[in-house]
Amino acid sequence: MVIYDRLSRLFAEEAPDHRIAACKAYAEQRGWEVVHVATDTNVSGASRLEDRPGMREVLSWLPRADYVLAAKLDRYARSVLEFQRLLDAAKSTHTTIVTADGVVSPENASIIINVLAAFAEYERDMITARITDSKEHFRKRGNHLGGLAPYGYAVTGPINDKRWVIDETAAAVIRECADKLINHGATLTGLTRELNERGILPPADHARQRDGRKLRGNKWHLTTLRDVLYTPGIRGWLVQSVPGKKRSAVHNQPVLDAEGRPVSAGPEILDGETWGAVRAIIDGKSKGRGAERTGKALLLHVALCSECDGPMYRQRRAVNGKDYSTYVCRNGVGKRGTHRPNVITAPMLDELVTADYLKRFGNMALMRWAEPDGSAVLQLSDVTTQIERLAGNLAQLEPNGTAARVVISQLTALEKRQAELRAEADHAVGRWVDAGGTVADEWKRRDDEGRRGLLADLGTRVVIRPATPGAPKRFNSARVAVTFEGPAWFRDDPAAGELAGIAMTESGMLD
Numbered sequence: 001m002v003i004y005d006r007l008s009r010l011f012a013e014e015a016p017d018h019r020i021a022a023c024k025a026y027a028e029q030r031g032w033e034v035v036h037v038a039t040d041t042n043v044s045g046a047s048r049l050e051d052r053p054g055m056r057e058v059l060s061w062l063p064r065a066d067y068v069l070a071a072k073l074d075r076y077a078r079s080v081l082e083f084q085r086l087l088d089a090a091k092s093t094h095t096t097i098v099t100a101d102g103v104v105s106p107e108n109a110s111i112i113i114n115v116l117a118a119f120a121e122y123e124r125d126m127i128t129a130r131i132t133d134s135k136e137h138f139r140k141r142g143n144h145l146g147g148l149a150p151y152g153y154a155v156t157g158p159i160n161d162k163r164w165v166i167d168e169t170a171a172a173v174i175r176e177c178a179d180k181l182i183n184h185g186a187t188l189t190g191l192t193r194e195l196n197e198r199g200i201l202p203p204a205d206h207a208r209q210r211d212g213r214k215l216r217g218n219k220w221h222l223t224t225l226r227d228v229l230y231t232p233g234i235r236g237w238l239v240q241s242v243p244g245k246k247r248s249a250v251h252n253q254p255v256l257d258a259e260g261r262p263v264s265a266g267p268e269i270l271d272g273e274t275w276g277a278v279r280a281i282i283d284g285k286s287k288g289r290g291a292e293r294t295g296k297a298l299l300l301h302v303a304l305c306s307e308c309d310g311p312m313y314r315q316r317r318a319v320n321g322k323d324y325s326t327y328v329c330r331n332g333v334g335k336r337g338t339h340r341p342n343v344i345t346a347p348m349l350d351e352l353v354t355a356d357y358l359k360r361f362g363n364m365a366l367m368r369w370a371e372p373d374g375s376a377v378l379q380l381s382d383v384t385t386q387i388e389r390l391a392g393n394l395a396q397l398e399p400n401g402t403a404a405r406v407v408i409s410q411l412t413a414l415e416k417r418q419a420e421l422r423a424e425a426d427h428a429v430g431r432w433v434d435a436g437g438t439v440a441d442e443w444k445r446r447d448d449e450g451r452r453g454l455l456a457d458l459g460t461r462v463v464i465r466p467a468t469p470g471a472p473k474r475f476n477s478a479r480v481a482v483t484f485e486g487p488a489w490f491r492d493d494p495a496a497g498e499l500a501g502i503a504m505t506e507s508g509m510l511d
Contacts, residue, residue, distance in 0.1 A: 001032045001067040004058050006040040006075045019071035019100075026100040027069060036061050045078030049085055062093040071100050143265065150233035151203035152269045154210065164236065164266025170206055171269045177229060178270055182277050183368055183435050184442065185450025188222050195220045203228065226250075229278050234269050237262040253382055258410055260383035260417035297327075298350045298448045299462055302455050305329035306465040306481075307339040314346050323347050327464065342466040348475040353455075353462055354443075356482050361458055362440030367432040367487065380421040387414050432488075459485025 003023045020037060027034050038061075040054035049055045058068055068090065070076055076097065077083040090097050098104050104112060143162050149155045152171045153164040173195070180186035195202075201209060202220045209215060231252060233239050238255040254262035270278070297314035305312055312327040325346040332341040390411050397404040435442070439458075443451060463481045467473075 001027055001034055001069050002058055002061045002065045003027070003034060003037045004039070004054060004068055004070045004075065005037075006043055006045060006052070006054065006070075008042070008044055019075070022071050023069050023100045032067060032069075035065065045074060045076075046082070049077075049082055049089075055086075059089060062089060062095050065093075065095050067096050067098055067106070069098050069100055073099050073104060075099075148203075148207050149266075150231060150239075151206065151228045152234060153236075153266055166267055166269060167206075167210070170203075173200060174228060174234065174269050177225065178274055178278050181229075181281050182274065185446045185453040187449055188225055188282065190447065190449060192220045192222050192225050195225070226282055230282055232262070234275060235262070235272070236264050236266040236268040238265045256382055256386070259413045260386065260421065297346070298452055299327065299346075299353060299455075300452065302353075302452065302460050303327050303349065303462045303464060305331065305339075305342050306463050307332065307342060312342070312344075312464060329464075332466065340466050342464060344464050344467075344479065345475045349462070349464070349480065352477055352480060353460070353482055354451075357455065357458065357460065357484070358440055358443060360484060361487075362438060362443070364439050364487070366435040366437055366439050366442050368435040380418065383414055383418045383421060387411060387418060390414070457488045459488065461485070 003020060005019050005023070020039075024034060036057065038054040038057040040052045043052050043054075049059065062068070076086060087097060096106055096109055098106060098109060143157075143160075149164050152167055152174050154167045155162050156165050157163045177186075177191050177195075180191060181188075196219050200220070201215070202218050202224055205215045205218050227250070228234070230250060231239060232254045233252075235254075239252040240255050241252055257263050299312070300314065301311050303312040304310065308329065308331045310329055310331050312329050315326050315328050317324045317326070323346070326343050327346050327349060329339075329342040331338045332343075390407050394404060394407045394411070397407065439454065443454060446454065461483045463483075465479045465481075467476070467479065
């Protein structure tokens with residue numbers, strides 16, 4: 001005979017020794033010879049037979065054994081399907097499955113074994129249901145359900161009432177990055193590089209350092225920072241994955257209560273307006289694979305060719321540490337060019353446009369566009385989905401039954417919340433708000449990528465004409481025409497824009 005024992009978890013008080021000893025005593029009482037003992041530790045009873053190392057040993061012994069013995073039936077499996085597979089394998093080799101507790105003996109094995117296996121599966125289902133119900137209970141209360149808290153939070157509280165508290169070190173990083181994205185023209189790429197240069201630990205290593213564990217030497221990546229800033233968890237909300245989509249901050253949604261409100265597990269790090277603005281910036285700058293991506297040149301998509309109205313691209317060239325870069329129109333290059341060459345010295349063009357821009361707008365108060373909080377729209381979508389699902393379930397219930405009354409009550413609360421969210425979403429509008437400081441102050445703080453955004457906000461257009469044939473090869477400002485439409489916050493408000501245009505013309509800011 002072959003003895004088999006399995007443990008889902010290994011604890012000292014649950015060691016398999018006593019069960020194996022019971023099996024050996026049973027075999028000795030029956031006069032059976034034990035030819036092999038196979039064990040599986042930390043293996044679920046629901047797992048497939050071939051996925052268990054010990055069970056594979058048992059299967060290999062079946063052709064040479066009369067009996068397979070376990071202490072109890074549930075040691076074999078907690079799945080009727082897997083237990084039936086074991087029985088079929090044993091039957092093919094004329095081997096009998098028995099238990100040392102006497103419940104399944106050689107005399108009653110054929111009758112009782114399938115019935116007991118069904119009860120083993122029932123027990124497993126009950127355990128699963130208890131765990132699921134427990135998680136749902138804690139989820140509704142806003143309790144932490146396990147694992148790491150989102151970056152910016154730490155977990156505190158007793159085991160049955162864990163909550164999130166703000167980790168000020170990480171939260172400060174989040175707030176700083178949000179401010180730079182919204183108010184200072186930063187990009188996720190630039191912020192990722194800056195965080196690594198400053199030696200700021202990424203989420204996983206930050207948690208390990210906080211818990212006193214060994215660091216792994218990880219770095220920030222663009223997607224890591226994007227997920228940290230994008231997730232609804234930054235509002236202190238519990239999140240859940242969307243069925244059918246990969247679990248990530250881009251797809252995750254807040255857990256909603258019975259009335260369709262996000263379930264809070266802790267205080268918010270960013271308020272709704274700030275978080276909505278950050279998400280809008282990230283969404284606006286996201287690119288699909290193969291899409292054209294902007295570079296770091298100051299005048300990219302600002303400098304245009306007078307011949308074809310196409311963009312001038314910067315070709316970088318440095319000799320002995322000196323910058324000899326140029327802006328070039330691709331449509332004027334090579335044999336396939338559609339017009340005469342159009343090339344101009346980049347550093348001097350950048351200086352010309354910068355000086356003109358700051359002279360006109362440097363003292364103007366800087367404004368920024370504040371996006372409405374998009375969470376209302378996200379919640380509205382979730383609540384609408386819940387209503388549709390419950391309505392479909394209601395059609396299958398007894399009209400006057402208890403279940404139907406519960407569903408109707410839930411639908412009533414959800415429909416009320418749907419109306420609130422629809423009103424909130426319909427009335428949420430973006431607006432221009434004071435960013436603090438002047439255009440010149442902000443220009444000093446930004447790099448070329450951020451400054452290009454300022455140029456775009458002021459409607460900057462730089463048109464370059466090709467050089468006259470035979471003219472000296474030096475920078476000629478007469479080839480450059482710089483125009484400004486004025487601030488975007490005035491262009492979006494025609495009445496204010498007209499008044500501002502008059503004022504700027506009178507002051508010499510606009511020609």
